[in-house]
Structures are given as C-alpha cells and as structure tokens.
Amino acid sequence: GAVVSQHPSRVICKSGTSVKIECRSLDFQATTMFWYRQFPKKSLMLMATSNEGSKATYEQGVEKDKFLINHASLTLSTLTVTSAHPEDSSFYICSAIYRDEQYFGPGTRLTVT
Amino acid sequence: GESVGLHLPTLSVQEGDNSIINCAYSNSASDYFIWYKQESGKGPQFIIDIRSNMDKRQGQRVTVLLNKTVKHLSLQIAATQPGDSAVYFCAENGFGNEKLTFGTGTRL
Numbered sequence: 001g002a003v004v005s006q007h008p009s010r011v012i013c014k015s016g017t018s019v020k021i022e023c024r025s026l027d028f029q030a031t032t033m034f035w036y037r038q039f040p041k042k043s044l045m046l047m048a049t050s051n052e053g054s055k056a057t058y059e060q061g062v063e064k065d066k067f068l069i070n071h072a073s074l075t076l077s078t079l080t081v082t083s084a085h086p087e088d089s090s091f092y093i094c095s096a097i098y099r100d101e102q103y104f105g106p107g108t109r110l111t112v113t
Numbered sequence: 114g115e116s117v118g119l120h121l122p123t124l125s126v127q128e129g130d131n132s133i134i135n136c137a138y139s140n141s142a143s144d145y146f147i148w149y150k151q152e153s154g155k156g157p158q159f160i161i162d163i164r165s166n167m168d169k170r171q172g173q174r175v176t177v178l179l180n181k182t183v184k185h186l187s188l189q190i191a192a193t194q195p196g197d198s199a200v201y202f203c204a205e206n207g208f209g210n211e212k213l214t215f216g217t218g219t220r221l
Contacts, residue, residue, distance in 0.1 A: 043202060
C-alpha cells in the first residue's frame with residue numbers, strides 16, 4: 001500500500017510554454033501532498049505544501065504564479081510550470097502523507113529547451 | 114535557518130563491509146528523523162526512521178543511531194551489497210510539523 005505515482009516521468013517542452021505534472025496517491029487518500037524540486041547531485045528542496053480543497057502553501061522564494069498547484073481531489077495534486085524557462089529544468093518529486101508518513105513519487109524530469 | 118547536513122558527500126566501501134553514513138542536524142526541536150535511499154532518476158525510498166525518545170533502532174541490515182547531545186544521526190548498513198549503491202539522505206521534522214527538511218546527501 002501507500003503508492004504514489006507521477007505523470008509524466010519525463011517531459012521536454014519549449015521555452016515559454018506551460019507543462020503540467022500530476023501526482024496521484026493510488027491506494028489511499030491524501031489531504032496533504034508536497035512538491036519538491038531537485039537539481040542534479042543536490043538535495044530535495046520543498047517548494048510547496050498542497051492541501052486538498054484549499055490553496056497551496058508555498059515556501060519562501062517559490063513563485064506561486066509560476067508554479068501553480070491544484071489539489072482538486074483526495075488522490076490528485078497537479079503542479080503546472082507556467083511560461084517555462086531553461087532554468088526551470090529540474091527533477092520534480094511529489095509526496096503524500098499516509099498514516100503520518102511521507103511516501104514519495106518516482107519523480108518527473110522536466111527539460112526546457 | 115535550521116538545517117540538516119552530512120559530513121561526507123561520497124562513501125566507497127567494499128562489498129560485504131559495513132557502511133556508516135553520518136548526518137548532523139541543527140534544529141534541537143526536531144523529534145523525528147528518517148533515512149531515505151534514492152537511486153538515480155527515482156524518488157526517495159524510505160529506509161528507516163527514529164523518534165527522539167530513542168537512541169537506536171534496527172531494521173533489516175540497517176541500524177540508525179541518534180545522539181541528541183551532539184545532534185548527530187547515523188545510518189549503518191551491514192554487509193553492504195552492490196544494490197545498496199545510491200544516494201542516502203537524512204531528513205527531519207519537528208513535532209506537529211509534517212514538512213521534512215532534507216540533508217545534503219551521501220553517495221554510497
């Protein structure tokens with residue numbers, strides 16, 4: 001149990017376009033999900049906390065208008081990178097809370113050309 | 114701000130030897146610590162956790178030690194195997210706080 005999936009696993013988009021990444025809890029309901037960003041050979045940096053039915057809480061320095069988060073159901077949170085630029089290229093990972101523990105998705109590799 | 118960090122970025126061991134990965138944390142209010150394993154191109158995988166009211170916890174081939182006096186956490190892997198090769202992160206959070214703070218990571 002407690003499986004978290006992400007889609008897509010890899011995406012390449014052109015500069016200026018928007019891309020949506022989905023995070024799903026497959027076998028449990030999650031009122032809280034988290035979005036992280038990870039640069040090569042670096043640690044995970046928390047971007048925001050996604051709360052079902054309410055606005056996301058963003059960490060300091062994360063642009064809420066650039067990284068749109070929607071947690072419309074208890075099993076799905078989406079992260080939309082708007083007007084993507086090459087510096088947005090990164091590995092994006094989500095996690096979901098189940099029984100007080102965080103379970104991580106497999107990550108999405110975003111490359112902006 | 115509060116931080117969690119690791120002493121060694123890279124650790125090389127012979128197959129069959131024991132591995133010890135260290136982590137220092139600075140938030141004395143942290144009461145829950147977790148070790149994660151991350152293989153290339155994948156998300157973190159839970160290994161073992163420990164709460165602040167304990168100083169040692171054992172799992173299958175892994176042991177976590179917590180020294181609250183010096184704010185130090187370690188992960189010991191017995192009989193290290195090639196499949197253990199990955200980056201290991203320590204993470205912590207405080208009571209009532211679901212947000213995790215990750216350490217720098219050590220590549221084994």
